[in-house]
Amino acid sequence: MLADNKDLFPLKRICLYDIRSEHQDIVGEYGKILVREYYPELEEFIYTTDETVAFENVDFALMQIRAGMIEMREKDEKIPLKHGCVGQETCGTGGFAYGLRSVPEIIDLIKKIRKQSPEAWILNYSNPAAIVAEATKRVFPDDYRIMNICDMPISIMDQFGKLIGCTRYDFEPRYFGLNHFGWFTHLYDKKTGEDLVPKVKEKLLNGHVFEKGGEDEHLWDKSWIETYNFMSNILRDFPEYLPNTYLKYYLYPNHVVNTSNPEYTRANEVMDGKSKRTYNMMREVIQAGKLKGTKHEIKPGRGVHARYIVELAACIANHKNDIFLIITKNNGTIPNIDPDMMVEVACRVGINGAEPLSMEPIGTFYKGMMENQYAYEKLTVDGLFEQDKQKLLEALVLNRTVVDTDTAKAVLDDLIEANKDYWGKLFQ
Numbered sequence: 154m155l156a157d158n159k160d161l162f163p164l165k166r167i168c169l170y171d172i173r174s175e176h177q178d179i180v181g182e183y184g185k186i187l188v189r190e191y192y193p194e195l196e197e198f199i200y201t202t203d204e205t206v207a208f209e210n211v212d213f214a215l216m217q218i219r220a221g222m223i224e225m226r227e228k229d230e231k232i233p234l235k236h237g238c239v240g241q242e243t244c245g246t247g248g249f250a251y252g253l254r255s256v257p258e259i260i261d262l263i264k265k266i267r268k269q270s271p272e273a274w275i276l277n278y279s280n281p282a283a284i285v286a287e288a289t290k291r292v293f294p295d296d297y298r299i300m301n302i303c304d305m306p307i308s309i310m311d312q313f314g315k316l317i318g319c320t321r322y323d324f325e326p327r328y329f330g331l332n333h334f335g336w337f338t339h340l341y342d343k344k345t346g347e348d349l350v351p352k353v354k355e356k357l358l359n360g361h362v363f364e365k366g367g368e369d370e371h372l373w374d375k376s377w378i379e380t381y382n383f384m385s386n387i388l389r390d391f392p393e394y395l396p397n398t399y400l401k402y403y404l405y406p407n408h409v410v411n412t413s414n415p416e417y418t419r420a421n422e423v424m425d426g427k428s429k430r431t432y433n434m435m436r437e438v439i440q441a442g443k444l445k446g447t448k449h450e451i452k453p454g455r456g457v458h459a460r461y462i463v464e465l466a467a468c469i470a471n472h473k474n475d476i477f478l479i480i481t482k483n484n485g486t487i488p489n490i491d492p493d494m495m496v497e498v499a500c501r502v503g504i505n506g507a508e509p510l511s512m513e514p515i516g517t518f519y520k521g522m523m524e525n526q527y528a529y530e531k532l533t534v535d536g537l538f539e540q541d542k543q544k545l546l547e548a549l550v551l552n553r554t555v556v557d558t559d560t561a562k563a564v565l566d567d568l569i570e571a572n573k574d575y576w577g578k579l580f581q
């Protein structure tokens with residue numbers, strides 16, 4: 154994606170950083186070939202597990218970590234299901250467990266980056282982004298160069314664009330909520346100002362079916378196709394705004410649990426699918442020593458996940474002031490919501506950071522949903538920072554995917570056991 158965008162976002166140096174050399178070697182060697190063929194202008198490409206090398210003199214740190222890796226994701230998804238709760242990596246108790254692993258690592262990483270590159274833009278995809286953002290706000294309150302973001306609304310907008318015969322570059326979104334918990338209020342046509350939401354709604358309500366394929370890897374897998382198709386169900390029940398796909402887990406937890414396979418979750422689908430495909434592809438490229446002229450040749454325009462973060466970096470570097478959805482402190486953006494809440498809203502983004510576009514007060518339903526969910530997120534971070542198990546229990550009871558106290562206690566016990574190598578001092 155960086156090579157794809159080199160005209161807009163020209164770079165001198167790319168450095169890949171990871172903590173697992175056995176995985177990184179493959180990515181790094183593949184990267185060397187890619188850079189040689191597609192980015193010869195680049196002065197330096199390196200990969201390293203040495204943070205002092207990686208974090209020196211950085212302008213942009215594009216960051217995504219998965220604390221506990223896919224093996225722990227599998228547990229995050231399967232443990233809740235055993236208790237009849239939603240098993241999802243970022244929602245509900247799975248996201249909670251992931252958050253308690255993720256936050257300390259991310260804070261540590263940001264501190265290290267800040268030591269060596271005090272002015273770097275840190276664009277962070279790491280999940281669960283809502284909890285991560287609540288934590289980074291507290292630890293780095295004035296650091297506007299840390300931006301927590303999520304590509305989900307972009308993937309959704311790509312699909313909306315397809316539904317109505319345009320691309321997401323043809324419209325500007327207005328959106329509000331928390332991460333993985335929000336709604337599109339408007340999609341304004343950039344040329345005419347027309348709100349395209351009614352057209353999208355019409356397509357969704359009149360039986361549009363999302364099918365396998367396209368540039369977005371999400372739509373290559375069965376579970377994600379189902380999730381996309383579920384959007385019209387949500388819209389039928391809550392017709393005011395266009396929903397984020399993740400609302401499925403909060404608004405229909407019974408349906409989700411009943412249609413989940415406790416033995417085979419998304420983590421398994423990823424391990425058997427996307428992950429295997431990607432590593433096999435890289436190994437083949439390394440063996441062949443080339444990409445161009447092989448079936449793995451890079452096709453411009455492919456990929457969504459990486460595109461969003463690179464577009465954001467380019468927008469900042471060029472001070473373009475385009476609209477992005479960013480997780481940021483509410484600060485009055487939604488007037489009838491806690492100013493401290495980390496909301497996901499439309500922002501103009503440039504060299505001075507993200508400037509949220511203020512909104513009208515939101516309705517009681519959305520306000521209630523957000524306040525409840527934010528209380529869960531806050532208590533999760535409180536519980537972690539204060540090493541307070543009571544707060545963690547309270548967090549889980551507030552989560553819409555749990556609610557029942559006995560269930561929350563039982564899941565929490567299982568999660569403590571499963572995460573004992575990660576949650577560290579928390580429960581000693």
Ligand code: G6P
Binds near residue numbers: 243303305371419423
């Ligand atoms: C979307 C979300 C991410 C999430 C990812 C999971 O992109 O915005 O926050 O991590 O989906 O996708 P996967 O293919 O790993 O299930």
Ligand code: MN
Binds near residue numbers: 282302304305
């Ligand atoms: Mn996300």
